[in-house]
Amino acid sequence: MHNASPRPLSAAKSEALTGRARVPGDKSISHRALMFGGLAAGETRITGLLEGEDVLRTGEAMRAMGARIEKQGQEWIAVGTGNGALLQPKDALDFGNAGTGVRLTMGLVGSYDMETRFVGDASLSKRPMGRVLDPLREMGLQVVSAEAGDRLPITLRGPKHAAPISYRVPMPSAQVKSAVLLAALNVPGVTTVIEPVATRDHTEKMLAGFGASLEVETDADGVRHIRIEGQPKLTGQTIAVPGDPSSAAFPLVAAVLVPGSDVVIENMLMNPTRTGLVTTLLEMGADITILERRNEGGEDVADLRVRGSELKGVTVPAERAPSMIDEYPVLAVAASFAEGETRMPGLEELRVKESDRLSAVAEGLKANGVDCVEGEASLSVTGRPGGRGLGGGTVSTHLDHRIAMSFLVMGLAAEKPVTIDDQAMIATSFPDFTDLMRRLGARIG
Ligand SMILES: O=C(O)C1=C[C@@H](OP(=O)(O)O)[C@@H](O)[C@H](O)C1
Numbered sequence: 001m002h003n004a005s006p007r008p009l010s011a012a013k014s015e016a017l018t019g020r021a022r023v024p025g026d027k028s029i030s031h032r033a034l035m036f037g038g039l040a041a042g043e044t045r046i047t048g049l050l051e052g053e054d055v056l057r058t059g060e061a062m063r064a065m066g067a068r069i070e071k072q073g074q075e076w077i078a079v080g081t082g083n084g085a086l087l088q089p090k091d092a093l094d095f096g097n098a099g100t101g102v103r104l105t106m107g108l109v110g111s112y113d114m115e116t117r118f119v120g121d122a123s124l125s126k127r128p129m130g131r132v133l134d135p136l137r138e139m140g141l142q143v144v145s146a147e148a149g150d151r152l153p154i155t156l157r158g159p160k161h162a163a164p165i166s167y168r169v170p171m172p173s174a175q176v177k178s179a180v181l182l183a184a185l186n187v188p189g190v191t192t193v194i195e196p197v198a199t200r201d202h203t204e205k206m207l208a209g210f211g212a213s214l215e216v217e218t219d220a221d222g223v224r225h226i227r228i229e230g231q232p233k234l235t236g237q238t239i240a241v242p243g244d245p246s247s248a249a250f251p252l253v254a255a256v257l258v259p260g261s262d263v264v265i266e267n268m269l270m271n272p273t274r275t276g277l278v279t280t281l282l283e284m285g286a287d288i289t290i291l292e293r294r295n296e297g298g299e300d301v302a303d304l305r306v307r308g309s310e311l312k313g314v315t316v317p318a319e320r321a322p323s324m325i326d327e328y329p330v331l332a333v334a335a336s337f338a339e340g341e342t343r344m345p346g347l348e349e350l351r352v353k354e355s356d357r358l359s360a361v362a363e364g365l366k367a368n369g370v371d372c373v374e375g376e377a378s379l380s381v382t383g384r385p386g387g388r389g390l391g392g393g394t395v396s397t398h399l400d401h402r403i404a405m406s407f408l409v410m411g412l413a414a415e416k417p418v419t420i421d422d423q424a425m426i427a428t429s430f431p432d433f434t435d436l437m438r439r440l441g442a443r444i445g
């Protein structure tokens, strides 16, 4: 799909950004809406689904296992297989660039007595899959074939009789937690997932909404114990997917950095497991007003008014990382314009995303004149208020959509333009990014 020659793109210093913008639907919720809808009995109607390549691949995978998924007007309709029935897919499931899609689906099929093959693009094929295969092996899964270090392509064979487990998630990962919870759906008895560090809770909330029997208890140390009863009767739901905070991060930071900007971002998901970037930007002095906070379909959403601001460096607490894990690249860009130093510890998980984001960000910052220090699991950035002397570099995106969008945001406020080597991956999570940013006044092109 992305074998075409790379398409570079540049962003240049822009006049004040203004207007209202509605970012696409949340990627995490969109993947889960198609998966659970594809599994449940009856019809699931979804509005606001993210039509990015990652999510569409999950839709294809669910179709290959027997679900009916189609778009009717503005709505996506999933008719699930019902009764926990999934068909063995005829061909390999190709998840492209999508870690969430492949890891959650491995969990979903991992307790079925069938064989499933998983493939992905060059980026996904470098990412570790052992983190989901390990608990699934405990449930009885057989890894028929895998590349070295449990990497794609991988063929799985589920057990005849899967056993429930109790699993303590060893790293802060919603994908690993979710893979175990999804595998538990087809296992009789109670599976327990112990989560020492809370991560996004969409799987828990949405599975409960579809009718699964699931209880979450947080102990005195803040450790979450999630117990799920296998073989639930899941029933189709109506889902309105709120705007993705990880996508909103780009126009949000752009409006903070470009002087004189005044932008409203509408209908953004405000689930506290996802709002670490807003908290951090507020601490740095960003002028962000949260308007019209409301609850829609079980999730808090709000409109955010953002104005051009002068930022100061802060230390971001390591324990905040899970609530803004995908936002560090664009936070590092914001920090490049702040007065003083911004310290970001607790970033080990950034090394295993679509790229090694810690080194990709440091490399991109340095190429554009930013003073930064990359540690084993940390990044420090010393900013230049006003973007004086910044820009003028070309950034390698390493097949990573967030690196691509973050550095285009940098170009809007830096003294000299910033170029990215390839824009193709932006379509995985935010196909409308360039048009939306241009409508606000961004000079991208
Ligand atoms: O569960 C999810 O929807 C996601 C979890 C996070 O990954 P990890 O679980 O690897 O931290 C995040 O980076 C990803 O974009 C989406």
Ligand SMILES: C=C(OP(=O)(O)O)C(=O)O
Pocket (backbone or CB within 6 Å): 054, 097, 098, 099, 100, 101, 326, 353, 354, 402, 429
């Ligand atoms: C890490 C990300 O996604 P995934 O793991 O689903 O590829 C992301 O979107 O930033």
